[in-house]
Amino acid sequence: MKPKHLSLLILTLLVVAAPFFFPSGFYYRIGALIFINAIAVTGLVILIGYAGQISLGHAGFAGIGAYACALAPEHLGLPPVAAILLGAALSAALAWLVGRPILRLHGYYLGVATLGLGILISMVLSNEAQWTGGPDGIAVPDLGLRGLLRDLGWRVGAGELWYGLAGLVMILGAWLALNLFDSPTGRALRALHGSEVAARTMGIDVARHKLHAFVVSAVYASVSGSLLALMNRLITPDVAGFMHSVQMVTMAVLGGVGSVLGAIFGATILTALPQLLTVFHQYEHMVLGLVMILVMIFLPDGLLPSLMKRLRGRDGE
């Protein structure tokens, strides 16, 4: 079996099997939250892991996706599903516009430029209170899926529904990202990650490929934000904030930004821990900061790849 299929199989099994171990219905919600974060983080695997380009502002795109679902149904009369697509299209368009100039930057400069972009978006969401409700947030309409299922004679709880839906979208997202890895575009991205100079001389239009990775990852973040908004039925500008961007990147690097499965693993840990250990809450920032530092120093490839290496022994490959 190819690694791609193995990854998808493992992922699907975990999503299906996990509910059998849930002590209470509350855990469906945590699961859904994990999957929603994992979607955004999978996008970052493409951007950071494949293409080697940092973004410290991807929460901005999550914000666009989230607020599209809050605002488009009310102001444009769109159904929430269409609002998800609209948010994704807006995010893609913005990423395309802004990505062109800023993806020429490297390292720190790119980090700061993307960070600035994310903060600008969250600033707009906070300040334009007449549209967005300001810092207190805004209500989000119901997706309507539960009602639809009820009409079809299938009663399902909100927690279970969101668990299933988010899990499905996550697996879909992982499938796309895994397809990309082993494709011409994926190889071009990983090549420019390894050596931009060599990639250029191999005929790779580096600017164009970076832009593609940026736009695709922005769409992942946007969809993640949309689902978060629709599940919570309320959204605040925090979704687009710096901390959320940092959390996304930390999830990705904690699990292993080079692999889809690893990044999803990272999303699982960092989402579940604060939810399960409420004592943790007071120390959340300190622990998050420590995790970031320690993982980067001791497990620079991330938890899952380092673990796999251990298991396979020192020969590595």
Add this chain to the structure above:
Amino acid sequence: MSALLEIDGLGIAFGGIKAVDDVSFAVREGEIVSVIGPNGAGKTTLFNMISGLYRPSQGKVRLKGSDITALEPHLLARRGLSRTFQNLQVFGEMTLLENVMVGHHLREKGGVLSDLLGLPASRRKTRASADSALALLARVGLEKAAYRAARTMSYGALKRLEIARALALDPKILLLDEPAAGCNAVETEEIDRLIAEIARAGVAILLVEHDMKLVMKISAHLVVLDHGRKIAEGAPTQVARDPQVIAAYLGQHGQEQVLHAEG
């Protein structure tokens, strides 16, 4: 026969210092031309200008008669110009096979959407690339290591990998920047054989190399640089007798080879 690659009065200055100044020469189809000169003579800088990494401040580069001066490297690749690097530029985290497959990029280009969806067209291209990449790896003697990550390989192997990757573009002209540097005698011999074979297949080769034995043996034509200027050019035997070349280059190079042997 007309020239494939023409270098016409090429020059560049960094902070007022002319690293390369008014260099002209030509490479014909299937011909091996070597650029030699002491360290710091501007050989790699010249390569970087020809391959579009540096923008020359004067002069022109023409490929098959059309002006390609300061064209983006990826556009040069489309026109059939390919190169290797003095300081290795391999994709360390990718396998050897994938490294060479990247060289097929221009032939396998599709949409990012079809690649995301893993459409049959995209997978077909990947398979085709893999097949011909495997053949190229076999040509440089690396097929057994095809699935190992590049960063785990020896220096000499990576030098050959870069040649295989550059060949994957199916170039008309190949720029090799010190392909035998840091290689042992056996590896050098292999690279020597490989270069001759590539040239026989009709690919023009522009070579920078320190190994004088190799250069004298395989080059049809030599260009000698010193302090960024061309001080001589011609057939190897003729250049080797040029007193100016002996003074500027061979004397110092002789010393270098002594040091090399000691080290």
Add this chain to the structure above:
Amino acid sequence: MADLLQFLMSGLTVGAVYALLALGFTIIFNASGVVNFAQGEFVMLGGMGTAFAIAAGLPVPLAALLAILGTAAVGVALNRLAIAPARGAPVVSLIIITIGAAIFLQGAAGLIFDKQIHRYPGFSGEAPLRLAGATLLPQSLWVMAGAALTFAALWLFFTRTLTGKAVLATANNPLAASLVGINTKAIMALSFGLSAAIGAVAGVLVTPITMTAYNTGVALALSGFAAAMLGGLGNPLGALAGGLLLGVLEAMTAGYVSSEYKDAVSFILIILVLALMPQGLLGRKSTDRV
């Protein structure tokens, strides 16, 4: 006209703080090649430390000194525990490490101090000075004078003392510096300590005007970074110019356009500067070697 002068004054006050932040970035960047996203936390620690020491009954000069020394120690520890072990790591890793440090320090400050907003009275009272129709807090003069003094002292340090020259030598070429007998590890520790102390000085001086809280560091770091990039990363004079320019631009935006979007100025500026002239206003051009 009075408006303009007013905005200019408050712009220069804030700009002086940005300049100090940018100077801190510059010192660490030159010494280690690392852009330290935790730089803003030093300013926060300086302000919070002073506020708590004053509340504990210490006289202001002593409280300020303690806060500055404590922050410098945090800077040294940051280098020792988080930056030095990651030497040679890729830029993405270093970004994550220093952001992690920033978040850690923020969380620690929230626990050790508290999560309230703090300030203390200005050093020379609170009565505003009048100047050609504009008003100016005496503390603003403290900020500007403090920044000017810090820049002057550092200039003397780097050009007149052996240690200072060793720092510059290390920044220029670490290998050569260690070959001529400079202890580059000590230089690195010194740079982090110095940079943290400079940040703390800014915090001590500006807290009576802007107030402080455990979570103010990140925004400050970003403005400071914008200032440093505006002037050209790695250039101390650029840090000064970039800081003042950014401060004035922000104040003008707040005054004439929208106070809600004044913080947007630095980010728009960052993106514009980076897109149009990646080397900054005073930076040098560099070429990659292949």
